[in-house]
Amino acid sequence: MPSTGDRREAGGAGTRTPLPPQPIVGGARLPESGTEPDGAQVVRLLSYNVRSLRDDREALVRVVRACRPDLVCVQESPRYWRPEGQAAWLARSTGxxxxxxxxxxxxxxxxxxxxxxxxxxxxxxxxxxxRGLHARGFATAKLRIGRSAPFVLTSCHLSLDPDERLKQFALLPAQAEEGEPAVIAGDFNEHPDGPGWQRLAATYQDGHVVAPWGGTNTSVPANPYQRIDAVFASPGVTVLACGVPHGLPDVDPADLLAATDHLPLLAVLRLPPG
Structure with missing residues (x-):
């Protein structure tokens, strides 16, 4: 679809040495994006609540670029004052x-x-x-990268109200049709033991549980005491690593503190071949 961001890339994807379809252990070096011989695609996905770009925008951009994502699931992109222009700025600035x-x-x-x-x-x-609560929605697209099978990606930011949030959790799987590989990432405003989270985790892989890497808690940056952000993947999508990118080269801890009120989640996924 047409985009108002510029057309620079965040990272390259060429033919690469096959990557075993298994989790990356602990702090091991993350693989680069690329196409495997069978057509499977290894991608980096970043999920990030940017708090309407109200904090240090340049720090935010540096964090995103340092993670070298192929895909970014943003929550709380600006909604009120020139939202299209601000989204375009974020796209342009992050490549x-x-x-x-x-x-x-x-x-x-x-x-x-x-x-x-x-x-x-x-x-x-x-x-x-x-009535009386914030409007909510899903950003969803059916995508293809290289020779991968088409897959469905959703970015979400669920309600603070428990009853409304549970209903929103129930709607998430319907963004993908039966049999479509799917990834759901976002700020769920719920802990992993919550009913909605548990419901989604019964059919989708919780990335940080399946392939823990980096940090666990995402809120708040100065004292991360809770995990309310996650990347979920359907069967057929292999989660190789998922966590907060503490210690990733070029990710400055000071930028993580200044950028927004959440820490980002970086996941490495293997998408099945087409």
Whole structure:
């Protein structure tokens, strides 16, 4: 789909040595993105609540670029004042393009990706709104990277209200059709022992549980005491690593503190071949 971001890429993807489809242990070096001989695609996905770009924007951009993502699931992209222009600034500054979602379209969630990501279908969705609570939505797109099978990616930011949030959890799997590989990433505003989280984890892989890497807790940066952000992957998508990118080269701890009120999650995924 057309994008207002510029057309620079965040990272390259060429033919590479086959990567075993198994988790990366502890602090091992993360692999680069690339295409495996069978057509499977190894990608880096970053999920990040950017708090409407109200904090240190330049620190935020440095964090995103240091993670070298192929895909970025943004939560709390600006919704009110020039949301399209601010989303375009974020895409341009991070070397990505807009794939779907944004302030008015999905009530905050936004999908960004590098130039090599093909958008096959957009499935953004505004959710039923409870009076007195914030509008919520899903930024969703059916994508293909290289020779991978098409897959469905959703960025979400769920409600603070427990009853509304549980209903939103129930709607997430329906963003993908039966049999489609799918990834759901976002700020769930719930702990892993919550009912909605448990419901989703019954059918989707919780990335940090399957392949723990880096840090665990995502909120708040100065004292990360809770895990409320996650990357979930359907069967067929291999999670190789997932966690907060503490210690990743070029990720400055000071930038993590200054960028926003969440820590990012970086996942390495193996998408099945097409």
């Amino acid at each position: 990505t393009v807009i794939l779907s979602g944004g302030g008015r379209i999905a009530a905050g969630p936004l999908l960004l990706g590098r130039l090599a990501v093909d958008v096959l279908e957009v499935r953004d969705r505004l959710l039923p709104k409870t």
